[in-house]
Amino acid sequence: MTKDIDVLILGAGINGAGLFRDLCEQGLTCLIADKADFGSGTSAAPSRLIHGGIKYLETGELRLVAQSTLERNLLLRNAPHLVEPLSTVIPIFSWLQGIPAALRTLFGSTTAPRNRGAVLIKIGLALYDFYGARHRVMPKHALWSRGRALTEIAPMTPKIVAAGTYYDAKVTCPERLVLELLQDGIAASPGSEALNYTSLVSAENGVIGLRGPDATERAVRPRIVVNAAGPWIDHVNQALGSPTKLIGGTKGSHILLDHPELLAALKGRMIYFEANDGRICLVYDYLGRALVGSTDIRADDPETVRCDDEEIDYFLKSLRDLLPGLAFSRDQIVYAYSGIRPLPASGNTAAGLISRDHSAPVLEPAKDRPYPIISLVGGKWTTFRGFAEEVCDLVLGRLGQARRRGTRDLAIGGGRDYPDQPASHARWIDQTAKATGASAERVAELLGRYGTTARAILAHEGPQAARLADADDYSWGEIDWLTRHEKVVTLEDIVMRRSTLAITGRLSSRDLATIADIAAQALGWNEEQRNEQLAKTREILAARHRIRFEK
Numbered sequence: 001m002t003k004d005i006d007v008l009i010l011g012a013g014i015n016g017a018g019l020f021r022d023l024c025e026q027g028l029t030c031l032i033a034d035k036a037d038f039g040s041g042t043s044a045a046p047s048r049l050i051h052g053g054i055k056y057l058e059t060g061e062l063r064l065v066a067q068s069t070l071e072r073n074l075l076l077r078n079a080p081h082l083v084e085p086l087s088t089v090i091p092i093f094s095w096l097q098g099i100p101a102a103l104r105t106l107f108g109s110t111t112a113p114r115n116r117g118a119v120l121i122k123i124g125l126a127l128y129d130f131y132g133a134r135h136r137v138m139p140k141h142a143l144w145s146r147g148r149a150l151t152e153i154a155p156m157t158p159k160i161v162a163a164g165t166y167y168d169a170k171v172t173c174p175e176r177l178v179l180e181l182l183q184d185g186i187a188a189s190p191g192s193e194a195l196n197y198t199s200l201v202s203a204e205n206g207v208i209g210l211r212g213p214d215a216t217e218r219a220v221r222p223r224i225v226v227n228a229a230g231p232w233i234d235h236v237n238q239a240l241g242s243p244t245k246l247i248g249g250t251k252g253s254h255i256l257l258d259h260p261e262l263l264a265a266l267k268g269r270m271i272y273f274e275a276n277d278g279r280i281c282l283v284y285d286y287l288g289r290a291l292v293g294s295t296d297i298r299a300d301d302p303e304t305v306r307c308d309d310e311e312i313d314y315f316l317k318s319l320r321d322l323l324p325g326l327a328f329s330r331d332q333i334v335y336a337y338s339g340i341r342p343l344p345a346s347g348n349t350a351a352g353l354i355s356r357d358h359s360a361p362v363l364e365p366a367k368d369r370p371y372p373i374i375s376l377v378g379g380k381w382t383t384f385r386g387f388a389e390e391v392c393d394l395v396l397g398r399l400g401q402a403r404r405r406g407t408r409d410l411a412i413g414g415g416r417d418y419p420d421q422p423a424s425h426a427r428w429i430d431q432t433a434k435a436t437g438a439s440a441e442r443v444a445e446l447l448g449r450y451g452t453t454a455r456a457i458l459a460h461e462g463p464q465a466a467r468l469a470d471a472d473d474y475s476w477g478e479i480d481w482l483t484r485h486e487k488v489v490t491l492e493d494i495v496m497r498r499s500t501l502a503i504t505g506r507l508s509s510r511d512l513a514t515i516a517d518i519a520a521q522a523l524g525w526n527e528e529q530r531n532e533q534l535a536k537t538r539e540i541l542a543a544r545h546r547i548r549f550e551k
Contacts, residue, residue, distance in 0.1 A: 002221050004220075005220050005221070006023070006030060006223050006399065007029075007223065007225075007395060008033070008222035010032075010225065010227055011232070011376075012032050012034035012038045012178070012228070013043035013228065014043040014381055014384045015376045015388065016034075016376070017032070017185075018181055018384040018388035019376070020032045020182060020192070021184050022388045022389060024185035024186070024192050025185070025407065026396060027404065029189060030185070030192045031194075031195065031222075032192075032228075033195045033196075033198040035197070035199045035200070036196065036197065037493050038182060039178030039179065039497060041232075043174060043178055043230075044175050044337070045337050045339025046339070047252070047291070047293045048171050049270075050072050050169040050170060050171050050381070052068040052382070053380065057124050061357060064380075064383075065128070071382050072132070072168065072169050074409075075169065075171075076137050076169055078409070078411050078415050079177060079411070079413070079451075080451070081418060081448065081450060082176060085169050086167065086269075086284060087165065087167055087270070089152075089153065089163050090166075090272050091156060091160045091163050091271065092162045093160055094161060095118045095161060097117040122143060125141035125164050128141065129141055129166070138167035141164060141165060141166035142166075143163070144165060146163075149162065149163035153266070153271070154325060155261075157323070170270075172500070173500055179486060179498070183413060194487070195210070196487055196489060196493075200236065200239050203369075205368070206221055206371060223399060224371055225371050225373045225374070226373075226374045227374065231340040231341075233246055233247050234246055234247050240369070245345055246345060246375055247300070247342055248343055249300050250299060250340070251299035251341075252295055253294060253295045253306075253311045254291060254294050254307070255307060255333050255336045256286065256290065256503065257289060257333060257334065258332050258333075258334050261326055263289075265323070265326070269284065271322065282294070286504075287500055287503075287504050292319065293315075301340070305340055306336075307336035307546070311338075316329070335503050335505050342379075357379070358377065358379030358387045360374050361375055361377065362394075372398065374391060385407055388407070389407060389408075414450045415451050415452075417452050418452055429443045435455070436463065437462070438458045457482075461475045461480075468511045468515075469508070470510065471506045474501065479499075480522055483518065484522050488522075489523075491515065491536075492536070495507055495512065495515060495537065502545065502547065507547065512534065512537065516533055
C-alpha cells in the first residue's frame with residue numbers, strides 16, 4: 001500500500017534533521033530516511049565546533065559570518081546540554097603581515113593569506129564581535145601581550161609576538177543533537193516518521209520505494225522530495241532519475257589524544273592556529289581528550305574516507321611547532337576520524353577557499369517525476385537551523401501553506417525547560433534526586449549529558465544501577481534506556497553515536513562486550529547476532545578509527 005505524504009527527506013544528517021523538525025512543526029506529514037544511522041556520515045565528522053566562521057571574513061562571506069554567529073548564540077540558548085562556550089586563543093607571529101594577501105583574497109584571489117599579523121587579527125576579531133552582537137551571550141575579544149600569552153599557555157612557542165582571544169562554542173555530541181531534532185519533529189507531527197538503515201530502492205511514476213533494515217519495503221508518494229544526502233547528493237539524484245553534478249567535497253580529518261599535560265596547559269581553551277603551510281588548525285579539550293584538526297583535502301568518496309598516516313604526521317608536526325614545551329607521539333592517539341564536507345562543485349578553487357555557504361537548487365517536476373527535488377548543498381554545522389528555515393519556507397510556499405511556528409527560540413530535546421541559572425539548576429538536581437533516588441552527583445552528571453531527558457533515564461536505571469567496568473560513568477540501565485528509546489539498530493550506534501564512549505577512547509573490550517549483552521537483551525538478538533555485532537563493531541573501530549583493543 002502506498003502512503004501519501006507531504007515531504008520525503010533522503011538523508012538524516014544535521015541539515016535533513018533540522019529541516020524535518022521545522023516541517024513537522026508546521027503540521028506537515030514528513031518521512032526522513034537514511035541508508036545508515038542518523039547523523040552517521042558527514043554530520044558525525046566535524047571539528048565539533050559551533051562557530052561563526054571567523055576565517056570567512058577573509059573571503060568576504062560576511063552574510064555567512066552574520067548568520068553563523070547568530071546561530072551559534074541561539075544554539076547556546078536552545079541546546080545548553082550539548083553546546084557550551086569555548087574560549088579561544090589565536091597565536092600571533094607578526095604585527096603587520098598578511099594585510100595585502102587578505103585584501104587580494106577578499107577581492108577574488110584563489111590563495112589564502114599566510115602569516116596573519118596582529119593588526120589583521122585585531123580587525124578580524126572586532127568584525128567578529130560586531131557580527132556576533134545579536135543575542136550575544138559571551139564576552140568580546142581581547143588582545144594579549146606576548147608575556148601574558150606565554151604565562152597563560154607556558155608550552156607555547158616563544159616565537160609569538162602576541163595572541164588574540166575570543167569566544168566560540170563546542171558541541172559535546174553532535175550525533176545526539178541530530179537525534180533530538182528528529183525526536184522533536186516526531187513529537188510535533190505524530191504522522192511523521194524517521195527511519196534509519198533505510199535505503200532508496202526505486203522511483204517510478206511518482207512513487208518511491210524504500211527498504212528497511214529488516215528487508216521490509218514500503219512505498220510513499222511525496223508531494224516534494226528533499227535530497228539531504230550530503231556527499232551522496234549526486235548519487236541520490238541519479239537514483240531518482242535526475243542526474244546532477246552539485247557536489248565537490250573536501251576531506252576533513254581529526255585525531256584525539258590522551259595528553260593530560262596538554263589539557264592542563266590549555267585550561268579549557270582552544271588554540272586556533274596557523275600551521276607552517278598557512279593552513280588553519282585547532283586543538284582543544286573535548287571531554288578529557290585533546291581534539292586536533294583539521295585537514296582540507298579534495299576528496300569525493302565518503303564510503304572509504306579515513307584519517308591517513310600523512311594527515312596524522314601533519315597534525316603532530318604542527319603541534320610540535322606550536323607547543324615545543326610538550327612531547328607528541330602516535331602512541332597518544334586514542335581515536336581518529338574523517339568525513340567529506342558536502343561543498344558545492346567549485347572547479348579549481350583552492351580547497352580552503354570553497355564557500356561554506358549553502359544553497360537549495362530545485363529540479364522541477366519532469367515527465368516521469370511529478371514531484372520537485374530540492375537538494376541541500378553545502379552549509380556548515382552551525383547554520384543548520386537557518387538553512388532549514390529557508391528551505392522550509394520554500395516548501396511551504398510550494399504547498400500553498402503559511403508558516404505557523406518559528407524555530408529561532410525553540411529548545412532542542414533535553415534543552416527544553418533546562419535549568420540554566422545556578423538556583424534553578426541546583427533545585428532541579430535536588431528535586432530529581434528525591435524523585436528518582438539517585439545521588440545529586442549522578443543527577444548532575446546525566447543532566448550535563450542529556451539535559452532534562454536525564455530524569456527519564458534516571459528513573460529507568462534506578463538508584464543502584466550497575467556501572468560499566470571501565471567507563472563507570474555509564475550505567476547498564478542507561479545503556480538499556482538508550483537502546484530501547486533511541487532507534488538503535490546496531491551495536492555501533494550505541495558506542496559511536498548515542499554515547500561518546502568510542503570517540504573519547506574509553507571503550508574497553510570488556511565494556512563493549514557488556515554493551516553487546518545489554519543490546520542483545522533489549523533488541524532480541526540471539527547469540528549469533530550478538531557475536532556478529534560485536535565482531536563488526538570491533539573491526540570498524542580498529543580499521544577506521546584506530547581504537548586499539550586488547551586481545
